[in-house]
Amino acid sequence: MISRVLAGRYELLEKLGEGSLFAAYRARDHETNALVTVKLLLPAFADDSALMNALKQCFLTTSSLNHPRIARILQVAEHEGQLVLVTEFVRGINLKERIRRVAPFTLSVAVDIALAVAEGLEGAHRAGIAHGDLRPHNIIVSQEGLIKITDFGLLPALQASPLAQTAWLTRAAPYLPPEVSEGWHVTPSADVYALGVILFEMLTGGVPFPADTPVAVALRHAKDPPPSPRAVNPGVPRAVEGIVLKAMQKLPEQRYPDMGSMRHDLRAVHDALRFGKPLSWSPLERAPESMEPVSATRSTRPAETEDTEMRFIKNAFRALTVLAGLMVIAIVAVLFWITRPVKEVPVPDLQGKPLVEARRLAQDAGLDLVIRQEDHNEQFPAGTVYLVQPEPGTTVKAGAPVQVWVSKGSRRVEVPNVQGLSEADARQRLVEAGLQVGKVEERSHPTAPAGTVLSQTPAPQQKVNRDAPVDLVVSKGPALPAVPEEGAERGFELVIPVKGAPNEVVQVRLEVQDALGVYTILDEPHTGGEQVIVPVRVRGRNIVFRIYFNNQLVHEEVRP
Incomplete structure (x- = not known):
């Protein structure tokens, strides 16, 4: 697939990974010269026209x-009857991989990510679109900390394909609320629930309802009470615990009424962490709004001897006196506002500061920081401010904007050492360094396992331009032994009856052992009752055939 041009304009540069439905590729748009992400249906679904039309x-x-x-x-x-989805390219890794590497996250990092996701979901909900498949796999975290949500609104399309549902549920089940598992009904409330699960996972390193199968996971979501993240990570404050538990309530009406409410609480936690405020409150224990007090003052009945006209004059005089006093106060307040001195503050020295620190310094000075431009810079590392306008030390009015230019790092990057890594890990390491994989050559090696990187060009620690290709030489294992004279090539045709229910998906694998060694010639999904015919070419005698269903050995035979 690499180097192919799809739809007349998108050249595939490298494979980024696979999900339950799609394979994702980094590609270049020949019309705009921009990097994009191209997603193609996996081969198992490529011929499913109903699924393709629903996804479109x-x-x-x-x-x-x-x-x-x-x-x-x-x-x-x-392209040639194949669905091609082109999306914005985001350099980074998905949140699931980041959780696998470093979870549990620090409280501030977990809250910042959840807050960014809530902002994106709130915008989608206002447009009338719920995600429905929110999980860490669909959240990309860039090297600069930018958060992007992918794959919105695909859940309704899965109803067109039972096979796609089965593949999708394996990854999605830990994040689905009970109402979606039971009836496939997607609402913004389902996104609230899923974000609560993701926040739990970031804080603890695991999902709240682990189980062996998707069905068992769904049952736990429906029956078990939501666990407290504080029970796993005592460093989680009550406020964040309450946000997680409120979002993960079984009934939608008991959760946050909308994503904006959840975002509001996450923002409150974010600000409290920033300014050192307590987090002992909980959204599960909000005090009801106080009612207006009922006045106990009662008018006293005037003495019968008091003259009615004189009483009216006294009351009117009092009212005019109060009104005149209020007018004087209002006039004084307006004059004070008009003539008040405007506070002036110096622009702090933000040059060389990380963007997060620069924002804090600007806010502490009472100024509004505005990012004017992000560009490569050879002197300042990525994410730091390299130019400030007005210049530091200049006196400006409080609340005035301060424009900053932020570095994207050097245009040149150091080539990492990927020798000895697996090809997949090497690709990930190069992408994270801002490079791309060039030519990949396979060579036999007496000791290096198959798939191990033997050498690379350019060599490690060299400085090259971003997006430059790095060629790899990958081991394909020891050279195959010479075929003995008696090992003439022969042909067989095996018929494999797939056992299982008519709609059950079974992963069928055929393993062969002959004079060349042990190798797999078939590994693909089929449905129960299907007859799979496999032509086989082998060498030598006493050929061993092993058939596996869902990685379980079900048949083995030897043919002389």
Whole structure:
């Protein structure tokens, strides 16, 4: 697939990974010369026209979303009958991989990520679109900390394909609320629930309802009470615990009424962490709004001897006196506001500061920091301020904007050492360094396991331009032994009856052992009752055939 040009303009540069439905590729748009992400259906679904049409309709519906926290859909196209989804390219790794590497996260990092996701979801909900498949796999975290949500609104399309549902549920079940598992009904409340699960996972390193199968996971979501993240991580404050538990309530009406309410509480925690405020409150224990007190003052009945006209004059005089006093106070307040001195503050020295620290310094000085431009810079590392306007030390009015230019790092990067890594890990390491994989050559090696990187060009620690290709030489294992004279090539045709229910998906694997060694010649999904015919070419005698269903050995035979 690499180097192919799809839809007349998108050249595939490297494979980024696979999900339950799609394989994702980094590609270059020949019309704009921009990097994009191209997603193609996995081979198991490539011929499913009903699924393809349903997905196309979902993509067209969600392509109108335009929010800084959402990866934009750029085009939905077809190439030789294959669905091609083109989206905004975000350099980084998905949140699931980041959780696997470093969870549990620090409290501030977990809250910042959840807050960014809530902002994106709130924007989508206002546009009338719920995600429905929110999970860490669909959240990309860039090297600069930018958060992007992907794959909006695909859940309705899965109803067109039982096979796609089965593949999808394996990854999605830990994040689905009970109402979605039971009836596939997608609402914004389901996104609230899923974000609560993701926040739990970031804080603890695990999902709240682990189980061996998707069905068992769904049952636990429906029956078990939501666990407290504080029971796993005592460092979680009550406020964050309450946000998680409120979002993960079984009944939608007991959760946050909308994503904006959840975002409000996450923002309150974010600000409390920033300014050192207590987090002993909980959204599960909010005090009801106080009612207006009922006045106990009662008018006293005037003495019968008091003259009615004189009483009226006294009351009117009192009212005019109060009114005149209020007018004087109002006039004084207006004059004070008009003539008040405007506070002036010096612009702090933000040059060389990380963007997060620069924002804090600007806010502490009472100024509004505005990012004017982000560009490569050879002197300042990525994410730091390299130019400030007005210049530091200049006196400006409080609340005035201060424009900053932020570095994206050097245009040149150091080539990492990927020798000895697996090809997949080497690709990940190069992508994270801002490079791309060039030519990949396979060579036999007496000791290096197959798939291990033997050498690279350019060599490690060299400085090259960003996006430069790095060629790899990968081991394909020891050279195959010479075929003995008696090992003439022969042909067989095996018929494998797939055992299982008519709609059950079974992963069928055929393993062969002959004079060349042990190798797999078939590993693909089929349905129960299907007859799989496999032509086989082998060498030598006493050929061993092993058949596996779902990685379980079900048949072994030896043919002389």
